[in-house]
Amino acid sequence: MLFLHYGCKVNQYETNAMKQKFINNGYKIVNFEETADIYIVNTCTVTNMADKKSRQILRRAKQINPNSILVIVGCYVQVGKEELEKIEEIDLILGNNEKNEIIKYVEDYKEKQSIVSDISKQKEYKDFGETTYTEKVRAFIKIQDGCNNFCSYCIIPFARGRVRSRKIENIVREITGIAQKGIKEVVITGIHIASYGIDFDEKIGLIDLLKEINTIDGIERIRLGSLEPKLITENFIKELNKLEKICDQFHMSLQSGCDETLKRMNRRYTTKDFKESVQILRKAYPNSLLTADIIVGFPGETEEEFNTTYRFLKEIGFYKIHTFKYSKRKGTIAEKMPDQISNELQEERSKKIIQLSNKIQNEYNNNYIGKKVQVLFEEKEGEYYKGHTPNYMMIQVKTNENLENKIKTVNIDKIEKDNIIGSIN
8 A cells, every 4th residue: 555645744744644543453654666556645735736636646547556455535626627537547536535534435435435524514623633744753643624615715614624723732632642653743734723722612712722732741742733823923922932841933824915905815814913912922032033925926916015025024134935826726716806916927926926935045044154153953864963952943063973862052153055964061
């Protein structure tokens, strides 16, 4: 059996969860270079390119072993079932709701079929159980699914359904288990983690969950996934700042630095709101590293609007700007908006933002020369051990000592070909 996935950390988490279920039931997992009897492809659909890559992956899998069973699951399935049903290579098509029972569907498989339930009717979080997606020294913990925002460009609410939050006791149990395995850092992830708890009858929010996680022995770092500006209030950050394990790296879902564009996107905040959130964060966390998502070439984005976004990004000074070219998604409001932007202009604007991001990042890194930082080391590459600071700067140290999963104080010595080089005294 072989698993393939494409997409976000939530998809990676769920792929690992399904994989663990099969292992627990006696299945052997092989690498891509080996031949498998069953291929399971967990798809993404956030952009047209994601759909294309998902199709490429599944066709490649069937070419390796034409007699294998090819199973397609995930977000692309949820919104593109009819399209996938036309692809001869696919044997079994399962929606997001069906991931939890994938073993049953695979073992009951007899002939080509599609099982995709209406995810918008799913009211409660479906827990995968005690499984965790890890990257060497950190674990990704899924705390919720779905989104209620319906931004005009986004297909995710249709692919993932409405907000469903995972019970605190199940999250704490999972993290306690991975802490006992020696993992020191957890990353809180989900489709829209800022909405955690809004579907519960009792008054529980993200901060309540984080307080519980902060008490777990063995966990030394808690890293947050993407945050919304509306979540970052004086009161929320005051409570967050009391939790000593919270990492001072914050990823913010901005999408545009122009109010007119944000309104067409249905983002429900203004650049003034966003700027206030940044000020609150930086006051509480002076060394915080901020990153953001930006969409360029959204329908109707004029040169003036783009320049407004560019100036706003420069003013905020994000450490890294994750830049995406607008991708038309069937079924969204933005699909039918006038003044769609050409691919050439999208590419031009994307390059300008990436250049700005690189410039700011280089300046930020150079300002750290001579400073001391705490680094959680992950792996050795060549002569260097690599690891991250709490604010997620990648640091390299040349040493013969085994530093994997250790936290060390490192002095930042120099920047060499965009790499941050340090030493342990």
